[in-house]
Amino acid sequence: MVFDAIKKLIVEFNDSDPDAITLETTFKDLGIDSLDTAELLINLEETVGKEIELDEEVTTVGDLVAFVEKKLKE
Amino acid sequence: MLKSKLCQLLGIEYPIIQGGMAHVADGKLAAAVSAGGGLGLIGAGNAPGDWVREQIRVAASLTDKPFGVNIMLLSPFVKEVAQVVAEEKVRVVTTGAGNPSRYMESWKAAGIFVIPVVPSVSMTKLVVRAGADAVIAEGGESGGHVGELTTMVLVPQVCDVAGVPVIAAGGIADGRGLAAAFMLGACAAQIGTRFLSAYECGIHPLYKEKILAATDIATITTGKRLGHPVRSLKSPFSRAFYKAEYSDMSDEDLEAMGVGALALAVREGDWQRGSFLAGQSAGMVKKEQPAAEIIREICEEAEPLLKGAGAWVE
Numbered sequence: 001m002v003f004d005a006i007k008k009l010i011v012e013f014n015d016s017d018p019d020a021i022t023l024e025t026t027f028k029d030l031g032i033d034s035l036d037t038a039e040l041l042i043n044l045e046e047t048v049g050k051e052i053e054l055d056e057e058v059t060t061v062g063d064l065v066a067f068v069e070k071k072l073k074e
Numbered sequence: 075m076l077k078s079k080l081c082q083l084l085g086i087e088y089p090i091i092q093g094g095m096a097h098v099a100d101g102k103l104a105a106a107v108s109a110g111g112g113l114g115l116i117g118a119g120n121a122p123g124d125w126v127r128e129q130i131r132v133a134a135s136l137t138d139k140p141f142g143v144n145i146m147l148l149s150p151f152v153k154e155v156a157q158v159v160a161e162e163k164v165r166v167v168t169t170g171a172g173n174p175s176r177y178m179e180s181w182k183a184a185g186i187f188v189i190p191v192v193p194s195v196s197m198t199k200l201v202v203r204a205g206a207d208a209v210i211a212e213g214g215e216s217g218g219h220v221g222e223l224t225t226m227v228l229v230p231q232v233c234d235v236a237g238v239p240v241i242a243a244g245g246i247a248d249g250r251g252l253a254a255a256f257m258l259g260a261c262a263a264q265i266g267t268r269f270l271s272a273y274e275c276g277i278h279p280l281y282k283e284k285i286l287a288a289t290d291i292a293t294i295t296t297g298k299r300l301g302h303p304v305r306s307l308k309s310p311f312s313r314a315f316y317k318a319e320y321s322d323m324s325d326e327d328l329e330a331m332g333v334g335a336l337a338l339a340v341r342e343g344d345w346q347r348g349s350f351l352a353g354q355s356a357g358m359v360k361k362e363q364p365a366a367e368i369i370r371e372i373c374e375e376a377e378p379l380l381k382g383a384g385a386w387v388e
Binding site: 028033034035038039041042051053054055 | 196222
């Protein structure tokens with residue numbers, strides 16, 4: 001669920017090929033830097049309806065998915 | 075006399091904050107700026123906690139006015155520096171390279187006024203939510219690590235969402251820039267490059283000489299490929315770096331090429347191998363002056379401009 005939401009946001013964000021986005025894909029490979037991540041996060045909060053304080057380093061899409069899933073359970 | 079809510083909040087006379095330039099902004103420069111009525115900053119850069127503590131004490135011994143520390147969040151010593159500023163109860167902390175949310179609680183408990191540098195609207199929203207007391211909207215005209223947006227477009231957009239005082243930075247070196255910053259919605263300006271020419275700035279004489287000789291097109295941005303572009307004076311080093319960036323050199327080797335280059339510029343004045351960080355406003359820096367005079371001059375120049383702004387309206 002969270003993965004699908006993040007994937008959708010990334011595709012909307014920079015027209016990435018959805019089939020090329022896996023849990024192992026790094027944000028660097030997607031051409032997404034730290035500033036883009038901040039914007040993605042704000043958009044993601046609107047999607048999930050909850051504030052997410054990103055206080056960990058995320059390198060891959062899977063890292064972000066795991067982080068958001070953890071936060072949603074809190 | 076310029077009026078700004080930031081002056082009231084921080085207990086300073088003039089709405090000018092000195093940039094927290096790594097390797098450049100030590101306790102002596104910070105104290106000179108604060109004593110001159112602005113807000114001086116010690117640039118922690120990649121320095122360890124002990125050095126920061128020492129500089130805080132140097133500044134405190136030279137002035138009883140408030141001053142601050144700029145913390146680079148990607149520094150290997152960031153945790154100990156974050157603790158030092160809380161222990162020393164520094165009045166203001168500005169932060170660069172990220173979101174300082176994890177340190178916010180301890181800094182607030184120490185009574186510190188926290189001002190993160192923001193390069194975008196989203197980052198503004200995130201740091202304000204985390205408890206920032208004000209933000210510095212820094213455009214890509216500035217020296218050192220730069221964002222993509224210019225001051226002209228970044229400041230008003232940050233003002234639209236911030237809900238806390240906004241300080242404009244990037245490309246401001248005189249009263250015209252300060253007046254424009256107010257017009258964009260900011261309530262103060264952060265100025266770095268102009269203070270490189272301050273008497274109290276301890277950089278190598280050759281560094282100062284190069285700043286004073288700089289023209290409008292004297293700077294270059296390198297390192298975009300690495301994700302953290304840096305603006306510096308065009309020099310043998312920055313030109314070589316620029317060339318290497320567009321060669322087949324690996325990211326690791328390119329990164330290694332930049333290590334230590336700033337220190338070589340600041341301490342040795344090594345024009346061949348040093349990285350002489352400077353903003354685009356270097357071309358507007360014309361003479362060496364005491365920090366206090368720089369501050370006064372900028373504000374005295376801004377005043378009539380702001381008073382005269384009515385001339386544009388019928």
